[in-house]
Amino acid sequence: MGASRRERSSKYKNWLLGVLQSKKCHRILDLACGKGVDSVFLLEQGMEVVSCDDAEAMLVYARSEKTRLGLKDWVVKRANWLTLSEDLPDQEPFDAVLCLGSSILHLVDLPPQLGLYRKCLTNFRKFLKPGGLLLIDHRNLDSMLDHGIAVNKNIYHKVDTVSDVSMEVIEKDGVRQRVDIIYHLVVKSDETGNTNLEKVLIPIAPVHVHEFTALLKEMFGSNCNYSLYGDLELQEHVDTEDTAYFQHVVHE
Incomplete structure (x- = not known):
């Protein structure tokens, strides 16, 4: 698939950059980097990025992009969300942690316990500076589970x-x-x-958006600032009928 077919939309890039810049985020941990498309974009904006994935095939591609583009300061590592501290032992906390591309639900976990997600979110939080941002997204499962x-x-x-x-x-x-x-x-x-x-x-995991929202608020505490977007638009009322993807933004 050619590079143009992997390129992010202008709306997505503006949304991602706007959220990060609104909180003056500079040092970014991209935890589901895949082929590195988001990471490269943020590096081009002058940000410091550490990129991780647990799929070696994705990392091979990301590393080849690092070489091709001459991005010597781009750190690309293999890491698993469940063993993050062990996999990234030397990394200092970040201004923002990203887990995008609807990646989180690919780790199939079962409500209501969601024990795997609790472990992941605990690990994500360890890598955030005080006042840092978590950006995490997933497909709209409500329409699938409730209406097929x-x-x-x-x-x-x-x-x-x-x-x-x-x-x-x-x-x-x-x-x-x-x-x-x-x-x-x-x-x-x-x-x-x-x-x-x-x-x-x-x-993917059979998780409703309200379950994921409740989990985030529980894990990050009642004092966290939380915003829900649907298809990159801030949602005042949750739309589970015409939304393809939900984006969660948590600010400690």
Whole structure:
């Protein structure tokens, strides 16, 4: 897939930069860096970025981008959210911690306990300076769990590569175990230039937005400043019918 098809939308870049600059964030920990698209963008804005992922295939690409772009000061490391302190032993706290790209729900955890997420958020918080920001997002699962509808909107990317989204709720003994999301991706061959459809199935946790909001407020305390965005727009009333992705911003 060409670079233009990975490029972030202007709306997303303006939103991300605006949130970070509003709190004068300079030192950033990108905990789900993937191929490094967000990290490179923030580095280009003059920020200091440490980027992590637990998928070696993603890190190989990010490191190749580091070399290609000559970004000698960009730190790219392998790290798991559940063992973050052990994986990043020498890092000082950050102004902001990012876990974006709808990554958190890929770690399949079950409500109401959400023990894995509690561990992750505890680790995320350890890497925040006092007054630091956590930015974390996820797909709108409410519409899927409650109505069987997967809202499909191009929010994050400049070029829309998802032609359709379908889903299946997986249950065991009447308890929801996960949601299998099937992305129908438009893939362009670099060799022939032809466009094909490719289906990618991703299992994610069956978590409603109010459950995730409550968890964040519990983990960061009642005095934290919390804002909820839907498709990058600040939400006064939670819209679970026409939102593709929720973005949570927590300011200690």
